[in-house]
Amino acid sequence: MKVAFCGLGNMGTPMATRLVEAGYDVTVWNRSIKRTEGFGTRGATVAATPSAAAADADVVITMLADDLAVESVLFGPDGIAGGMRRDAVLVDMSTIAPDTAKAIASRMPEGIRVLEAPVKGGPARAAEGRLKILVGGAQETFEHVRPLLAAMGEPRHVGPTGSAAAAKVLNNFAVIVLVSVMGESLVLADAMGMDEASALEVLQGTPLEATVRHQWPRATGAAPASFKMRLAAKDLDLALGAARMAGRDLVLAEEARAHIDRAMTQGMGEDDQARVARSIRSETSPS
Structure with missing residues (x-):
């Protein structure tokens, strides 16, 4: 099987490497x-x-930063859509809005089968082939590319086009907002005179246990960065946009987005998004 892989960022590079090694x-x-x-x-x-990458490929994979980047690489000058064979499969693994995923599927030339397959997990899990891969689109197309996706992680068919994109937006919404909850929890602990170790121990006995275990080491720099803050901001915007289109409010997400904005003004845009927890603590510490 010939595969084209477009987008070699922090995630795309280890994912493409896995396919070469397979x-x-x-x-x-x-x-x-x-x-x-x-x-x-x-x-x-x-x-x-x-376009040249896609020309002879049986499967074309895209792993790009945002909706605009995906649309540009697919439909812009020298784009994938103009170069793909009409019996090939497009698998977009970027984190994009569900409506964008649906629009891409409808815009691709007739005959090209389309899946969205956003992933859960950072660069380390990508390098180890341990990503959780959420797949939306036709079941038959999913089965056709399942062995290919399995070289990068654990693929799971979620449902029709748009469903996997929605699942990823929901996942990232929860992950990002809970980091702000963790940060504010530590602000409360500071206000009550609790030491950090005791506060973290208490939080690990609550529903925040996984957030503390995975995110606090990244917030402190004890673990390598996994999810850049500027990308977390983009993903939270996807959640807020989806809610607004349905006439709904996400109050916690709005507050978390404001925390991220303040952290990015301090130059943290390229840092792990978990560092916003430390930024929240510093915002509210006595001067």
Whole structure:
């Protein structure tokens, strides 16, 4: 099976590497050519444009930063849509709005089958092939590419087009908002004179246990960064946008987004999103 992989960021690079190591015939493309360095020596082909990458591929995978990037790489000049074979499969693994996923499926040329397959897990899990892959689209198409996706993690069919994108937005909404809850919990602990270790021990006995266990080490720098804050801001905007379109309010998400904005003004946009918890503590500490 010939595979094109477009988008070699912090997630795309280890994911594409897994496919090369699994023996697939892989062609890669990235907007910044520097990111493609090393793939040629590992047996992959490097393409000059997304269209060229897609030209001979049975499956084209995109892993890009946001909705605009996906639409540009698919439908812009030298885009994937113009280069794909009409019997190929497009698998977009980016985190995008459910409506964008549906629009992409409807805009692709006739004959091209489309899946969305956003992932749960950061770069470390991507390198180990342990991502949780949420897949939306036709069951038959999912079964066709399941072995390919399994080289990167554990694929699970969620439902029709748009359903996996919705599941990923919901997942990230909860992850991001709970970091702010953790931060404010520590503000309360500080206000009551509790030491940090005691407060964290208490929180690990609550529904925040997983958040404290996974996110606090990233907030302190004891664990490597996994999810950039600027991307968390984008994902929270997807959640807020979906709610507004339905006439609903997400009060906690609005507050979490404001916390992220303040952290990013302090230069934390490239840091792990968990660092917002420390920013919240510093915002409210006595001067």
